[in-house]
Amino acid sequence: MAEPKAPTATIIKQHSEVKNSLPFADTRDFDDASKGFIATLEPTTVTNSSNVPVWNNDVYDFLQGDSPLTANPSLWRQSQLTAKDGLFEVTEGIYQVRGLDLSNTTFIEGNEGVIVIDPLTSRETGEAALKLYTDSRGVKPVEAVIYTHSHVDHFGGVKGMVTQDDVDSGKVTILAPEGFLEHAMAENVYAGTAMSRRAAYMYGATLDRNQRSQIGAGLGQTVSTGEVTLIAPTDIITTTKETRTMDGVLMEFQMAPDTEAPSEMLIYFPGRKALCAAEDATHTFHNLLTLRGAVVRDPHGWAKYLTETIDLFGGKAEVVFASHHWPIWGAHHVVTFLTQQRDLYAYVHDQTLRLLNQGFTDLEIAEEFVLPPALERAWNTRGYYGSISHNVKAIYQRYLGWFDGNPAHLWEHTPVDRAQRYVTLLGGTDATVAAAQTAFNSGDFRWAAELLNHAVFAHPGRAIETASARALLADTYEQLGYGAENGPWRNFFLSGTKELRSGNFGTPTATASPDVIAQLTPEMLFDALAVQVNGPAAWDVRVSMDVVVTDMAVRYRLWLSHGALVYSKAEQKGEAEVTLTGTSRALTAMAVYGLDAAKLEENGVVVEGDVAALEGLAALLEAGDPNFNIVTP
Template sequence: MTTPKPATDTIIRQQEEVKNSLNFADTRDLDDAANNLIGTRRLNVVTNANDDVVWDNDAYSFLQGSAPNEANPSLWRQSQLTSTNGLFRITDGIYQVRGLDLSNTTFIEGETGIIVIDPLTSLETGAAALQLYRDHRGEKPVKAVIYTHSHADHFGGVKGMVTQDDVDSGRVAIIAPEGFLAHAVVENVYAGTAMSRRAAYMYGAALPRGERGQIGAGLGQTVSTGEVTLIAPTDTITSTGDTRTVDGVRMEFQMAPDTEAPSEMLVYFPNHKALCTAEVTAHTFHNLVTLRGALVRNPHGWAKQLTQTIDLFGGRADVIFGSHHWPTWGRDNIAEFLTQQRDIYAYVHDQTLRMINQGHTGPEIAEAMVLPPALGQAWSARGYYGSLSHNVKAIYQRYLGWFDGNPSHLWEHTPSGRAKRYVDLLGGVDHTITAAQKAFDSGDFRWAAELLNHAVFADPNPNNNPSNNTNERARALLADTYEQLGYGAENSTWRNFFLSGTTELRTGNFGTPTATASPDMLAQLTPEMLFDSLAIQINGPAAWDVRLAIDVVVTDAVPAAATYRVWLSNGALVYTTATPQPTEAELTMTATSRQLTALAVYGPDPEKLRAAGVVLEGDTTALERLGGLLDPGDPNFNIVTP
């Protein structure tokens, strides 16, 4: 592997400007992150049943002292904070484990047991966190698990803390906001392959940990790579003001849908005067659209929800804690923090729309946007996870879509098509590289990246021909360019994307190290979700002239058993429960909803479906024909090369 290169003089000067522009003398976050530490794991490394490492916080031990030239000082400070790990006391009866995953998990002590809030991403880290708590607080049984929202890093570790039998028997309640299950499953299945591939870039999964590599992810250090599990909720919160009492612990809920997640809620504990803000707040400007890809979030609604939070709990809470980062103590500090969090979403939303209505495009607004000094200097409003630049573009996308109104952008050539034409215009790849080298040497890395991206896409060298020296020069210089852009980035996900691009250009495609569409996730698909997940895999052109009709009888559908007709129509897989149907089905499948999900796990394999309990009657070659039309995603698609 090519040794990472040092920062250039341009980047070194930029880092000095950051040091001089922000208030590094403010140590309140450092104090809060270290406050009330009870104990740590001697080695903060977690392995799975095969002894593979799925979490290693000790790999970040290099995060000491001042930032090196190869890391933005602001991001370095944030990574020092997020790498802090151990069991912490938030207040009497509330304890939190941090630094065992991207997210936090919190334990609320009741009369006889504990309530768990957000059991981390994977079974292995969830189990390790529970054990750390029990090592210091005793063997208290879990009475309930609360999922604050529908992202995998807040429920995936549930089976490391409780079992399905615990829940089925009624010993443990699973409490979640309305819409949780559908959103949790859909986000990780429908576009899961593409999201996982891009998430590998976003979290720097293939990058070495170190001063010139991955130093963190803004919300935490990275995502654990163990088994993602899921147990369906048994109790759904539907309205702000809903209350529950579990094991003597009183809880009040605030619904916050379509903020950081489409299904999300906050939890207030009146006896403790403590508020869990889920991921509606964090010590960063959060993403309005993630670089891994997702639906654009609603900053206007987000700000309104935070205003309601302040109204409901601002004068009642003595401490607030979230699903990421460290708590904030004291009502004055809480008021300041919640106000800054609310105002960053409101200000950027409103000002982006103001400039949209003046005719500016997303990239133009992103360059022009300046925060008021009170927000620009607030550590909790810095763009460690959601940058000001890409959040502005997300707002533009939310309101106006991908098209900026310029007709020349309405029907552009593909990236490779444009690249060939630009490179030809510039006089060939050699001339393009020369111009890019000039930009690189002058410190204009953004222009160098654009030129070199054209050079690589115009001459991709698909067979990795070592004699293609021109292509190798373009790739090498583009790798160097991305590296410098990564070193300068304050946003963790930008750094990880740039340095991941460097890695692939230098060493080859590293694929997708992690995936969230686990068997537990697939097992929660409703019949409609299942049919939709198959439909998006159909190779349309291959299915144009194929005739296929299958009846699916779901025996446990509510309120009564339902029969779905699933068929191909002009290359599209569609379904309905309406009757009668114009043609006879070739095959009838009968199963419970859970049995039917074997289709997602194993595919349309008759023997495996029968083994899962699915009854097949009729022509099973229909399943073979369906299987022949499925075109599953490619988890290793190229990103920085064609």
């Protein structure tokens, strides 16, 4: 693999402008991020049962002193803050562990035990966080676990803190907002293969940790790679102002669906005058459309819920803490912070709508968009995780979709076909690379990337013809990475650099773990199978299958109709060719093994009828490819 290249004069000049335009002398965030520190792991490394590291925060020890020329000074500052790890006291009776995963976990002390909020991403980091807490505060029983929302970094470590038996016996309550389980399943299963592959780019999963490579992800440093676990909620919050008292701790909830997550809630602790903002108010402009891929989020509703937060708790809360980053103390500062966050989402939403209604496209709006100076210079509104550029495009997509109205963009050629035509027009691959080199030398890396992308895609499967284009495109992405203020942008650019130089690294981690799959409802399971059917191969196939779910006393009929796998609970005419019978949990083996009769029976599913029909349906299923190409055709 080629050695990293030095930053160009263009990038060095850009970094100098950043240093001169932002208030780097303001060190309040560093004071707040260190406040209440008690202890940390030494070393800050977490391993799995095979002694393989699943988390290592010590690799970020290089984040010291002034920013290097290979990193945007603003992102470097953010990474210094998010890399701070350990157990911290937020206020009396509330403690956070930060820097042991992408997210934080919080311990609320009650009369006898503790309530855990958001137990991190994986079993191993969850267990390590609990031990760090108990080593300093003493062993206390976990009375309840609260999931603030439906993203994996806020529930995946639950079995590092409690067991399924604890919950089944009633010893531990699992509390979550309405819709939690359905949304947690949908995001991690239906499009899980593609999301996981792209997430490897977004978090720089395979990148080295150093000044020239991965320095963080803006929201946290990266995601742990341990075992993702899940225990289904036993208590659901449905209404704002709903309360619970657990182990003597009174909690008031605010529902905030379709904000940072489809299922999300905030929590106020009146006795501690503390507000948990979940992930709706953090020290960054968050993603409206995460670069790994997801449903576009609603900034209009997001802003409205933050207004409601201020109305409900402003002036009361003396500290606000969240599922990422560090707290804010002081009633006045809490309101200022929440107001800045609210105004950010409201302004970007409203101004994007104003401009699209004047006929500007998403690219044009994103290129010219400027925040009010008061928001532009506030550190907590900077685009470390969600940039102005891609969030504006997300809002455009939410309201108008992918088409900008220009007929020339209605029926474009595929990337390979378009690339071949552009390269021919430019006089061939050598001429295209030469033009890109000129753009690179002038500091126009965006144009160089576009030209070189065409040169690479014009020759699918022929690396020799594109060697020079790949090499220069890798260098170009590297410079764009060095310049990026947004953590995921930097990781995307540098991951592209790595794959161009050393080959496809695939998908190092996936969130569709056995625990997650085990929570699929039958209909979610059928939907997951349906998106795997090779439609053209199934056009003329007629297969019917009954699935009997014994613990739900329900029978489903599934059948192929013009290549689509459909299902119904209604009674159908005739007999199905094959019948599968089992509990809802046993039937989730279909998500793991497909429709392999022997494997299904090994896992407690009874197969009756024409096994050949089941095999015929199984032959039509195509699992996703976790190694699909991104920067090459």
